[in-house]
Amino acid sequence: MAEIDKPQSEVEVPGDWTYASAPESRDIVHIRDRYGYYVGGEWLEPTETYDTIAPRDEEPLAAVGQATTEDVGRAVAAARTAYADGWSSLPGSERAKYLFRIARLLQERSREFAVLESLNGGKPIKESRDVDLPLAAAHFFYYAGWADKLEYAFPNRRPRPVGVAGQIIPWNFPLLMLAWKVAPALACGNTVVLKPAETTPLTALLFCDILRQAELPAGVVNIVTGDGRTGAALVESEDVDKIAFTGSTEVGKEIQRRLAGTGKRLTLELGGKAANIVFDDAALDQAVEGIVNGIYFNQGHVCCAGSRLFVQESIYEPLVAKLERRLATLRVGDPLDKNSDVGAINSAAQLEKIRELVASGVEEGAEIYQPPCVLPEKGYWFVPTVFTNVAQSYRIAQEEIFGPVLSVLTFRTPEEAVEKANNTPYGLSAGVWTEKGSRILWMAQRLRAGVVWANTYNRFDPSSPFGGYKESGFGREGGRHGLEPYLEFEE
Amino acid sequence: MSRLPVKKTYKLFIGGAFPRSESGRTYDAEGQNVARASRKDVRDAVRAARAAQPGWAAATAYNRGQVLYRIAEMIEARAAEFAELCSGRDEVERSIDRIVWYAGWADKLPQVLGGSNPVAGPYFNFTVPEPTGVVAVLAPEEPPLLGLVTRLLPPLVGGNAVVAVASEARPLAAIELAEALATSDVPGGVVNLLTGSATELGPVLASHMDVNAIDLCGADGDAPELERLAADNVKRVVRGRADVQSPWEIASFLELKTVWHPMGQ
Numbered sequence: 001m002a003e004i005d006k007p008q009s010e011v012e013v014p015g016d017w018t019y020a021s022a023p024e025s026r027d028i029v030h031i032r033d034r035y036g037y038y039v040g041g042e043w044l045e046p047t048e049t050y051d052t053i054a055p056r057d058e059e060p061l062a063a064v065g066q067a068t069t070e071d072v073g074r075a076v077a078a079a080r081t082a083y084a085d086g087w088s089s090l091p092g093s094e095r096a097k098y099l100f101r102i103a104r105l106l107q108e109r110s111r112e113f114a115v116l117e118s119l120n121g122g123k124p125i126k127e128s129r130d131v132d133l134p135l136a137a138a139h140f141f142y143y144a145g146w147a148d149k150l151e152y153a154f155p156n157r158r159p160r161p162v163g164v165a166g167q168i169i170p171w172n173f174p175l176l177m178l179a180w181k182v183a184p185a186l187a188c189g190n191t192v193v194l195k196p197a198e199t200t201p202l203t204a205l206l207f208c209d210i211l212r213q214a215e216l217p218a219g220v221v222n223i224v225t226g227d228g229r230t231g232a233a234l235v236e237s238e239d240v241d242k243i244a245f246t247g248s249t250e251v252g253k254e255i256q257r258r259l260a261g262t263g264k265r266l267t268l269e270l271g272g273k274a275a276n277i278v279f280d281d282a283a284l285d286q287a288v289e290g291i292v293n294g295i296y297f298n299q300g301h302v303c304c305a306g307s308r309l310f311v312q313e314s315i316y317e318p319l320v321a322k323l324e325r326r327l328a329t330l331r332v333g334d335p336l337d338k339n340s341d342v343g344a345i346n347s348a349a350q351l352e353k354i355r356e357l358v359a360s361g362v363e364e365g366a367e368i369y370q371p372p373c374v375l376p377e378k379g380y381w382f383v384p385t386v387f388t389n390v391a392q393s394y395r396i397a398q399e400e401i402f403g404p405v406l407s408v409l410t411f412r413t414p415e416e417a418v419e420k421a422n423n424t425p426y427g428l429s430a431g432v433w434t435e436k437g438s439r440i441l442w443m444a445q446r447l448r449a450g451v452v453w454a455n456t457y458n459r460f461d462p463s464s465p466f467g468g469y470k471e472s473g474f475g476r477e478g479g480r481h482g483l484e485p486y487l488e489f490e491e
Numbered sequence: 492m493s494r495l496p497v498k499k500t501y502k503l504f505i506g507g508a509f510p511r512s513e514s515g516r517t518y519d520a521e522g523q524n525v526a527r528a529s530r531k532d533v534r535d536a537v538r539a540a541r542a543a544q545p546g547w548a549a550a551t552a553y554n555r556g557q558v559l560y561r562i563a564e565m566i567e568a569r570a571a572e573f574a575e576l577c578s579g580r581d582e583v584e585r586s587i588d589r590i591v592w593y594a595g596w597a598d599k600l601p602q603v604l605g606g607s608n609p610v611a612g613p614y615f616n617f618t619v620p621e622p623t624g625v626v627a628v629l630a631p632e633e634p635p636l637l638g639l640v641t642r643l644l645p646p647l648v649g650g651n652a653v654v655a656v657a658s659e660a661r662p663l664a665a666i667e668l669a670e671a672l673a674t675s676d677v678p679g680g681v682v683n684l685l686t687g688s689a690t691e692l693g694p695v696l697a698s699h700m701d702v703n704a705i706d707l708c709g710a711d712g713d714a715p716e717l718e719r720l721a722a723d724n725v726k727r728v729v730r731g732r733a734d735v736q737s738p739w740e741i742a743s744f745l746e747l748k749t750v751w752h753p754m755g756q
Contacts, residue, residue: 138611157739249725256722261715268725425724444750454752461610465618469746470703471725476747479608479618489739 019331022338024125029116031202034063037071037225038208040078041218044071050227052201055122055344056335057378064201067224072193072233075222079164079191080239082219088161088189092148099144099186101214106137106179109210113203117175118335120202122344122380123298125336135460136179139478142462143183146483150188153480157489161189162265163241165486166234169204170247171197171346172301172402178204180477181244182221183462188486190242191220195234198227199347232258241265244485246303249400249426249471267475267485269303269467271400272428274449275421276306276457277411280314282433286455288322291406294431294457296330296342296384300404301350303472304429306457308397309408310417316410320388328371330384342404345380354382354403361387361396366407392423400426414439418446427469431457450476501525501662503532503686504669506539507679518687521576521663528687533654533695536683540625540652541701543680548622548650556597558676559647563590565671576664577636586640589736593644596738600649604742613754620745622650623727624703627696629689629717631709631733635661638733639668642708643682645731645740654683654696656709662686689713697721704744706731 037044046065053060065071087095106113110133117128150159165185169177174196185192196204204223211221224230228251235243235255242265245255249270259266276294278287294306311319335343345351362368366387375381382403390397390407397407411417421430430449432440440454450468453459460466465476475485502509503526514529528536547555566573566587573583605618626646631638635658646653657665669684685692693713697705697720704727707714714730721728729743 253722253725256725257719260718260722270725440752444748450746450748452748452750454750456614456751456753459610459612459614459751461608461612461616463608464610464616464751465608465747465749467747469623469748473725474727481618481747 019339021334023334024115024118024336024338026115026119026336028112029119031062031116035201035205035225036065037067037075038205038211038223039075039219040081040222041212044074046071052120052199054119055346055380056119056376061120061202064205064225067226067230067233069233072224072230072237075193075224076164076166076234076237076239078219078222079193082217083164083191087191087217087220090189092150092189095186095189096144096147098214098216099140099147099183102210102216103137103140103144105210105213106133106140110134110137113175113206115336116206117203118343121171121174121200122335122346124340124343125338126340127298132173132176135462136176139176139179139183139462143187146184146480147187150483150487153483154487154489159188159487159489162486162488163190164239165190165192165242165244166237166240167192167194168231168234168243168245168247169194169196171200172298172303174200175203175207177246178207184477184482185486186220188483190486193222193224193234193240195224195226195231201225235259242485244475245269252473265485268473269475269477270471270473271426272303272305272468272472273308273398273400273424273426274304274306274429274431275308275310275447276431277310277417277421277433277443278312278315278319279434279436279439280312281435283435284315284319284322287433288319288326290431290433290455290457291323292326292330295406296404297458299342299345299382301346301402302458304451304458305402306429306431307401307406308421309406310411310420311408313410313412320386320408323386324369324371327369327384327386330371332373332375332381332383334376342384345382345403348380350402351380351382354401354405357396357399357401358385358405361390361394361407364391364394364396366390366394366396392420398424414443418443422448425471428472429453499523501666501686503528504666504673504682504684505532505536506543506683507673509669509673512687520659520686521661523663525662525666525686528685528692530695532685533692533699536654536685537625537699537701539680540654540683543678544622544624544652547652547678547681552598552600555648555650556594559590559594559597559644561675562672562677563587563594565675566590566668569667569671573636573664573667576667577661578634582634582637586637589637589640590644592736593648593741596648596741600738600741600745603738604745605747608749610751614751615754616749616751618747618749620649620742621748623744623746624651625701626651626653626744627699627702627705628653628655629693629696629705629707629709630655630657630665632658632660634733636664636668638708639665641734641736642706642731646704646706646744647682649741649745651744652681654685654702656689656692656696657684657686658709659687659689693717694720697726698723700724702726704729708733
C-alpha cells in the first residue's frame, strides 16, 4: 500500500514536543586561569584579584585583577603616551584600517566570543551569537568608515580628538558596549582606558587578543578590570579628558557630581523604565512578540527594556491572555543551549534586587503571573514574570528592575497613554503598537524618550543614534551623532 | 519750574505678567530700584515655563521663526531706548541682527541636525531634534543686552521655555526686553526674566528638579558648585559664551529622538 493511502490514525504522532538540549561547545574558548590588565600593549600583573564566574552554575572561570588607583594611573599614562606619540596625528584613513581589521577579526572569531559572552554573562547563546556579536562587529565597521570623513560629518567645524577617553561599561552587553565606546573613540583619534563591568570582564580581556592581532599601536586601547573603586579611580584620574559611562542613573549622577568643575567632557547612558503602548487596533500577535522581546530579551537586563506595558482597556483581557500563553512557551535554561530563550541572571546581587522588587509588587497589591517553569538548581535564575493590576505608584511601575519582570497598566485614550508613559524621571525608550500611521507619528512626537520603536521593539543599529532624555542620560551613541562626544571643535 | 518725572517701577517678568518679587525685596542697580527675585519667584517662573513649553514646541517651526523675528522688529522700534541701557547703538544692532539670524534657524534645524539613518534591515529610521524642555539661563554680566540675547535665543529657537537671570549689575536692558517681549507674539511663560542676585538664584535653578538644562554663562566662580547641583536630575549643563553665534549653540539645548518603523506590505 502506498504511503499516501495510509489512514491518518496509523501515523505515529509524538505526544511530547519538548526540545532536546542543543548545547554549544565551549571548547572553542580558551580561558586563562588569571588575567592582568592590558596596558600599553602589555599584560600588567595585578596585586589583587577576584574570581569571575559563570552565572549559569556559579563555576569560577578565571581570576581577574582588581585595579588600584595606581594601576588606573598607569593605564591612563599609557593612553596619553599613545595619544601623543602618533595615534592622534595618524591620518584618518590609517585609523580606519585598524578599525576595519578589528571588525573583521571580530567577525572571524565571533563564535568564540559569543560562547564566552554567554558563559560569563549568562545571556542565551542565540542572542550573543545573533545580536551582540554581529552588532559589535558592525559598530567597528561603521565607525571605521567615519575615521577619514570627520570633516564631512561636521562641515566648517574643524574636528579634532578630545584626548584620552575613560570608558566605563555595564554587564548586560559586555562586548557590544565595548564596541559602542571604543569604535567611535578610536575613529575620532582618541585613545582609551576602558573598564568592563566587574562581573563580565572576560570578553573585554579576550578582545585584547584582537587588538594584538590587528597590530593596533600599544596604548591606544587599555583595559583595566575591577569593581566600582576602579571606575571611581578612572573618573577621578586627572589626565583623562572625557568620561563615557553606561550604567545606573544613581552612579551616573555621582559621576556627574564628581566631574563638576573639572571641565572634563561627559556622556551618560543610564537607566530606563520604558513604556510599551498597545492600542486596540494593533496586530495583537505581533504586539505580543514585541512585548516579549521588549522585556524578556537578555533576561530584561536591558536599559531600554519595555518594562511598563500600557494596554488600551478594550483589549486588555485578550492581550494578557495571549501574553501569558506565550510566556509559557519561553524556554528558560542553560545560556549555552541553542534552544534557550531566557538565560541566567547575571549575578547574585542582581537576582537579589529582582526578588526584592518582585516581592514589593506582591506586597503592594499587584497580581503576579509566572508560567510553570523548571529552573536549574545551581546558578542564578528568575522565572519570566508578569504583574497585572499595577498602579502607577507601585515600585514595580516606578523603579528600574533590570530583570524579566513586566508591569501591565491600562489606558483609554492616546492622551492618557502619553501622560502615563511620560510619568517617569527616565526617558530612554518607548514602544507604540497600532496600525494607524498618523497615530504612530502623533505618539512618537509626544513620548519623551530618545528612541521610539513603533510596531517593533529593541532594534539596534550602528547608524542609529541611541541615548536618553531626562534622567536616562545625555549624549548619543551610534550614527554621526555618536562621533560628537569624542571630538572638539575649533569654531 | 521743571516737571517731576514719573519714576518707573522695575518688576520681574513671569508667565507673561510683571509681578513684584513675592519677597517684596528690591536692590539698587543703575540708580534704580529693581526687584530682587527669591526662591519662590524661581518656583513660579519654572512653573510658568513648564506650562508654556509644550505649546511653544508644538507651534510650527515657521511660526516660531516668525514670532522670534517679531522680537527683532520690536527692539528695532525701541532701539534708542535700548541703546541707553547697554553699551550703545552698536550693541543694540548686533542684538537685533543676532535675533534675526537665530529666528531663521527655527525651520532648518531638523535637516541639519537630524535625518534618516540607513539601518540594516527592513525598517525606516529617522532622527529628529526636539527641545529638552525648561532651560535655566544665567545671563552674563556684560554685555547686558547682547549677552542676554545670545544666551536666550538658542534655547528658544529649538522650542524650549526659558527662565533667565539677568545681569545683576545692569538689569535694566533685560527689563526693557521683557517689556518688548510682553507686547510681541511670544506666548506668556516662554520667556521668564528674573532680576536679583545670581549667587542666590543660581543654586535654586541648578538643583530644581523640573529644569532640564542650565546655561552657566554668568555663573563665574559658582560654576563648579552649580554643576554639582545640576547632577540631581542629570541636567544638561552648558557653559555658554557671552558673544557667540552658531547652530551648535542651539543643539546643546536639544534632545535627539530616533524613531523606528518596519517596512512591509
